[in-house]
């Protein structure tokens with residue numbers, strides 16, 4: 001992940017795009033790409049059908065993931081965040097917060113089970 005993060009930073013620097021890459025614009029870029037993914041699956045509620053739509057449109061889905069990650073990595077670069085470290089911290093935190101013995105086959109939405 002570190003190498004990809006550096007590669008994107010080099011790409012941006014080589015083109016003198018840092019002035020366009022302010023955090024607000026990059027956040028909006030993430031949202032734009034999330035919307036593109038949403039467009040592929042919108043209004044379908046059935047889980048099996050959703051999986052089928054994603055499978056049948058794999059190239060478009062893959063492309064939206066690439067674009068979302070591009071903006072996330074670019075935003076992390078502007079904020080001097082090492083994504084590998086950030087993600088590892090979240091993984092470790094979630095292992096402690098949601099031990100498998102306690103959360104086996106159950107989600108964490110406390111509002112649902114009131």
Ligand SMILES: [Mg+2]
Pocket residue numbers: 033036063064067
């Ligand atoms: Mg896109």
